[in-house]
């Protein structure tokens with residue numbers, strides 16, 4: 001874990017099981033992915049790769065296949081063809097404990113936060129450590145002192161330490177998303193997949209969540225892939241933009257190079273205004 005202070009967010013102290021890959025290893029590689037549901041072909045030969053410290057935004061019209069791509073990348077869905085590799089290891093080749101190890105290094109953040117409503121912020125973040133503790137400890141919610149301190153550090157990092165004991169369902173949407181990010185950090189991920197993380201938030205909260213995700217990518221060397229609907233936010237916060245249209249990648253370029261022509265390739269039917277780019 002790189003412990004710099006990019007974006008004002010410093011790296012947290014990791015427990016000793018640090019098996020972080022070297023900086024030259026791509027964190028996420030998707031190669032030749034195909035996925036159909038019945039006769040509908042949703043992903044068609046999708047390939048992408050995300051390196052350490054990169055925040056990549058995936059853009060595309062509704063139904064383009066973004067969530068399907070995320071679910072395949074998170075191993076929540078099996079592709080019909082193609083491979084997903086995390087930190088150099090092909091998920092399909094891994095079995096048992098090694099597969100679980102690779103999967104826990106991919107953290108997923110959703111639009112609706114997916115916190116356990118009746119549990120506190122801290123207990124939700126500790127859930128991010130479940131892949132690291134023996135099952136019986138998880139069932140009994142008996143986490144080590146080290147895990148608890150780490151979870152508190154993750155909450156502090158997202159600015160939520162003072163809410164550690166508050167029930168998740170009494171937090172605001174932006175606060176819940178911060179707790180979800182802290183839970184992702186507690187997994188000590190090499191990849192964070194965020195599927196529309198700001199779609200339920202107001203503009204100010206959206207910006208602060210994206211700022212946080214960018215700081216985590218840049219400070220920790222995590223590969224963050226973020227599915228967004230707002231082109232202007234993608235251009236402002238992402239290092240690179242990937243456009244998905246009808247299940248195919250139509251652009252994959254640095255955010256600084258995005259122009260109206262690039263946006264028109266992603267949204268061919270839409271009228272693009274100056275404020276969107």
Ligand SMILES: Nc1ncnc2c1ncn2[C@@H]1O[C@H](COP(=O)(O)OP(=O)(O)OP(=O)(O)O)[C@@H](O)[C@H]1O
Nearest residue numbers: 037038040042060061062063064065066067068069
């Ligand atoms: N489990 C499923 N069974 C059948 N069809 C599915 C399933 N999951 C997704 N699809 C179909 O796959 C296509 C792509 O869906 P997906 O959710 O990946 O789109 P998306 O790009 O995430 O859209 P949005 O921006 O609206 O979230 C859609 O036509 C959808 O109906």
Ligand SMILES: [Mg+2]
Nearest residue numbers: 066067068195
């Ligand atoms: Mg979706």
